[in-house]
Amino acid sequence: MINHYQITLPSYSRGFHLITHHIEQGLPNLPAEAVVQIFIKHTSASISINENADASVRDDMETFINYLVPERLALYTHTYEGDDDMPAHIKAALIGNHVSIPVINGHLALGTWQGIYLGEHRNHGGNRRLIVTVQS
Amino acid sequence: MINHYQITLPSYSRGFHLITHHIEQGLPNLPAEAVVQIFIKHTSASISINENADASVRDDMETFINYLVPERLALYTHTYEGDDDMPAHIKAALIGNHVSIPVINGHLALGTWQGIYLGEHRNHGGNRRLIVTVQS
Amino acid sequence: MINHYQITLPSYSRGFHLITHHIEQGLPNLPAEAVVQIFIKHTSASISINENADASVRDDMETFINYLVPERLALYTHTYEGDDDMPAHIKAALIGNHVSIPVINGHLALGTWQGIYLGEHRNHGGNRRLIVTVQS
Numbered sequence: 003m004i005n006h007y008q009i010t011l012p013s014y015s016r017g018f019h020l021i022t023h024h025i026e027q028g029l030p031n032l033p034a035e036a037v038v039q040i041f042i043k044h045t046s047a048s049i050s051i052n053e054n055a056d057a058s059v060r061d062d063m064e065t066f067i068n069y070l071v072p073e074r075l076a077l078y079t080h081t082y083e084g085d086d087d088m089p090a091h092i093k094a095a096l097i098g099n100h101v102s103i104p105v106i107n108g109h110l111a112l113g114t115w116q117g118i119y120l121g122e123h124r125n126h127g128g129n130r131r132l133i134v135t136v137q138s
Numbered sequence: 139m140i141n142h143y144q145i146t147l148p149s150y151s152r153g154f155h156l157i158t159h160h161i162e163q164g165l166p167n168l169p170a171e172a173v174v175q176i177f178i179k180h181t182s183a184s185i186s187i188n189e190n191a192d193a194s195v196r197d198d199m200e201t202f203i204n205y206l207v208p209e210r211l212a213l214y215t216h217t218y219e220g221d222d223d224m225p226a227h228i229k230a231a232l233i234g235n236h237v238s239i240p241v242i243n244g245h246l247a248l249g250t251w252q253g254i255y256l257g258e259h260r261n262h263g264g265n266r267r268l269i270v271t272v273q274s
Numbered sequence: 275m276i277n278h279y280q281i282t283l284p285s286y287s288r289g290f291h292l293i294t295h296h297i298e299q300g301l302p303n304l305p306a307e308a309v310v311q312i313f314i315k316h317t318s319a320s321i322s323i324n325e326n327a328d329a330s331v332r333d334d335m336e337t338f339i340n341y342l343v344p345e346r347l348a349l350y351t352h353t354y355e356g357d358d359d360m361p362a363h364i365k366a367a368l369i370g371n372h373v374s375i376p377v378i379n380g381h382l383a384l385g386t387w388q389g390i391y392l393g394e395h396r397n398h399g400g401n402r403r404l405i406v407t408v409q410s
Contacts, residue, residue: 005171035277043247045251061351062364095255113317138276175309224334231391236373271376
């Protein structure tokens with residue numbers, strides 16, 4: 003059985019944000035055994051799994067990814083959508099736009115320290131749309 | 139229900155290429171609700187989702203990934219398959235070798251600006267083989 | 275049908291390691307047609323697919339990722355868990371924490387040169403726990 007749920011996130015500032023609670027609240031009771039995929043319908047924001055406890059990890063992820071993928075490199079030619087646009091496409095490609103998580107006993111079987119991250123890579127990305135798919 | 143389809147891509151030059159049409163043409167009519175996975179059977183080419191409209195994004199992805207993962211770094215020891223080989227393995231590991239896309243109402247539920255990219259990271263990669271899996 | 279299998283890996287040294295045999299040995303006979311997902315329940319180790327033949331690829335992956343994500347960058351603020359901790363979160367985010375592989379005729383349909391990699395990004399990561407999900 004396959005069920006899709008569309009979730010629209012609130013508008014987030016540029017950076018990494020823990021969205022596990024948005025996913026859990028956007029879904030009905032989960033089947034006992036399943037797989038849940040979270041897919042973002044954008045190419046300038048990312049979905050990943052990372053540390054859920056200390057906000058300094060999200061801060062450092064943002065600082066590091068800006069260091070790794072700087073704005074205004076001379077090599078960019080796709081520049082007409084703003085300095086943050088081409089770097090956002092690159093960051094999303096490196097980190098990925100979807101994750102898939104096992105469901106065991108009706109709950110996301112995340113490790114103790116795992117949470118779901120939105121990486122908002124635009125300065126003003128607005129509301130991001132997700133498709134959450136439950137396969138059971 | 140699980141169905142696998144083997145698709146062989148035409149030989150592409152090094153760089154990023156939009157292959158959404160190859161995937162759609164290589165599949166029969168899709169079930170109303172499904173998940174499609176595109177998996178590449180190689181370790182020196184990548185599959186990702188990125189901007190589908192402006193070829194300058196593909197160009198900049200290629201220029202940037204060559205800047206991020208340069209050839210002929212002194213640290214490489216795996217050099218006997220050519221200067222482009224070890225960087226190709228690294229690029230494929232960073233970007234990924236498969237994507238999974240929801241199917242809603244019989245169509246890939248990609249965002250407006252999303253397309254499927256082949257990243258050909260070898261100078262002469264030849265025909266790349268994909269396994270496309272439809273779960274419904 | 276969805277079946278989950280929990281596999282605990284032996285403790286590995288920091289670096290990239292081929293774990294295809296651990297996955298195959300940890301699973302019962304596979305269905306003829308299926309999809310297998312390997313998900314790691316940690317945020318400082320990664321799962322990826324890469325070259326399975328030459329150990330120099332694993333060595334160079336480790337050398338390169340340390341060059342790409344150095345320890346002790348001034349920008350890190352999440353430092354109280356050791357110099358290897360924040361870089362490990364970044365490496366895991368870039369490479370990913372799960373892969374999904376088609377099963378055809380009862381076997382993982384990996385390409386000739388593809389194997390499953392554990393990226394152990396901590397100096398002393400200990401035993402890593404995987405959830406392997408078979409969808410058929």
